Structures are given as C-alpha cells and as structure tokens.
Amino acid sequence: MAVNNKKPVKIGLPKGLFYFQHHILWENFFKNMGCNVVVSEDTNKDILDYGVKYCSNETCLPVKVFHGHVYSLKDKVDYMFVPRYTSVDKNEYTCPKFCGLPDMTMLNLKKQIKILEVRLHLDQSPDQTLNSLYEISDILNVKYNNVVDAFNKALNLYNEDQKNGITSLVANGNRMIAVLGHPYVIYDDYLSMKLINKLKSRNINVLTPINLEYETKRKNAYPFQGKVFWDTGFDNLGSAFTFAEDENVNGIIYLTSFACGVDSLIIEFIERRLKESYSIPFLKLTLDEHSGETGFDTRIEAFLDMIG
Ligand code: SF4
Incomplete structure (x- = not known):
C-alpha cells in the first residue's frame, strides 16, 4: 500500500505527550500507508525554549515541551500528526489539554503547520475515530479501506507490545x-x-x-x-x-x-x-x-x- 503521490508524504511525529505510550501505534499506522515518518529529536534545551516561547505561561511543562517538538519539525514535514484524545476507554477521560491539543498547537504556532488528527473518544463509540480516518484518507489520497487496514495492523502491533511491560514484583536483594x-x-x-x-x-x-x-x-x-x-x-x-x-x-x-x-x-x-x-x-x-x-x-x- 502506498500514498498515491510520487514522493512519500512526510509526517511529523513530535516526541512528547502521547508519543511515549503510543508511538508504536502511530509510527506504524503512517508507515503502513507508505508515508515517511519523521520523529523529533529527544527533548533538549532548544526544544524546551521553543515550547516556552510558543506556549502560554500557565500551561504545564509537558505541553510546552510538546509545542517545542512541533516547532522543531515544522519545516521538515508535510503534515504534523497531533491526535485528539478525549477518552481512551470506557469511563476514562484524558485531561482537557489532550482533548484540545490539535487546536491549541495550531493556534500557538500561528498556523505555520498543517495538522493531521485522529480522534479517540472511546467512551462513546469508535465513530469519531473512523470519521477521522476517513478525513486522513481524503487528505493523503489513500483509499479508506487501506487507511483502516493500516490502523488495525498498527493497533495489533501496539497491543502485542503492551503485553511485554508487565512484570511480577520479585525482589533480588536490592532496594x-x-x-x-x-x-x-x-x-x-x-x-x-x-x-x-x-x-x-x-x-x-x-x-x-x-x-x-x-x-x-x-x-x-x-x-x-x-x-x-x-x-x-x-x-x-x-x-x-x-x-x-x-x-x-x-x-x-x-x-x-x-x-x-x-x-x-x-x-x-x-x-x-x-x-x-x-x-x-x-x-x-x-x-x-x-x-x-x-x-x-x-x-x-x-x-x-x-x-x-
Ligand atoms: S495531565 Fe494534562 S495538565 Fe497534567 S501534565 Fe499531562 S497534559 Fe499537563
């Protein structure tokens, strides 16, 4: 499966917020569609400084840093991936900054970027996610079925990876x-x-x-x-x-x-x-x-x- 353009589309993946839990899902989602995924560098002083510059002072540190990651990628990619997480499970909601992340990022960076978003509101239904996949299919010019297929394959990989983190609590003599x-x-x-x-x-x-x-x-x-x-x-x-x-x-x-x-x-x-x-x-x-x-x-x- 490939995006129907001559050159692969470059998707920016900022290394902040959702990245730490879900990078396997999103990296593979875009790669499965033939996109080039460009991940920002590890957080550093420049990224922090950009974030502080472009974000409101009242915002928490991780959201500021996220803006810094987006800024660091803005001239290197065609689209920035900024998902909208509202609820990731039944009865489980994200903080308001996650719900409005695409809008906040777009406004704070003064519309210097083009955002692709996937919406997750799983306390209600998968409809919002499927609708957003439809929008991505339109923007990237990939058949809808192929976008859904790319998403499902990436989700399976993510679910497999999740099983590896669980550990039984066994002391080996150290603190x-x-x-x-x-x-x-x-x-x-x-x-x-x-x-x-x-x-x-x-x-x-x-x-x-x-x-x-x-x-x-x-x-x-x-x-x-x-x-x-x-x-x-x-x-x-x-x-x-x-x-x-x-x-x-x-x-x-x-x-x-x-x-x-x-x-x-x-x-x-x-x-x-x-x-x-x-x-x-x-x-x-x-x-x-x-x-x-x-x-x-x-x-x-x-x-x-x-x-x-
Ligand atoms: S939960 Fe929300 S306010 Fe708290 S650190 Fe995360 S993004 Fe910031």
Missing part, C-alpha cells in the same frame, strides 16, 4: 523504588533529569505503572474504582496503592509537573492515604522549566538515605 507520574515525564530523559537511570546506577530496582496489569490499577484506584475518572488518575492512584501494599517496594517517588490539574488532585489522595494506612516513604518532586538538577539530586539523595 526497589516505584516511580510514578505521566509517561511523557518519567520516560523523557530531559524532563525527568534521568531519574530512572540515576536510581538504576545506584543498583536500585525501578518499577513504574507500566509494570502493573491494567485491571490491578483500576481495582486499586481508591476511591475512584468503577467511577468515571481520568485515565492517568487511574494509573497513578492504582499504582501507588498497589506498590504500597508490596513489601518488596521500599519507597515511592512521584514526578509531577507544575500546573498539572490532574496531579494536584490525585497526589493529594495518595499522600493522605499513604499517611493514614501505610508506612512506605513517599517523595513528590515537582518540575517546571526552571528546575535545577543539583537541587533535584539532593532531594533524591536525602530520600534514599532515609530509606537506608
């Missing part, structure tokens, strides 16, 4: 720390200041929400089990209380971004319940564009000393 937070923070080496590597270099085992089963996180997401809630809220609440129950886990670090509305609520729930019902040490580290690595490292060292 074990759970790192919580949004994937685009904890797995972005620049934003997280390589927290996971720093812990591993001290011979500490690191667990994150992807090491737990989806159902386990939903079951333990006190007090929102069975209710309508944010998807990342379920993941982080459920992970916090699952890890807190496990005697192999020696401490929990939550890496959050200043101005994240979701985290401001769920961290409050986590801190209160951990104080009331558990004895596990908990450290919250808040990041913004002015965060310095020295102070960050000092707080980690102090936390590790406390754990012993």
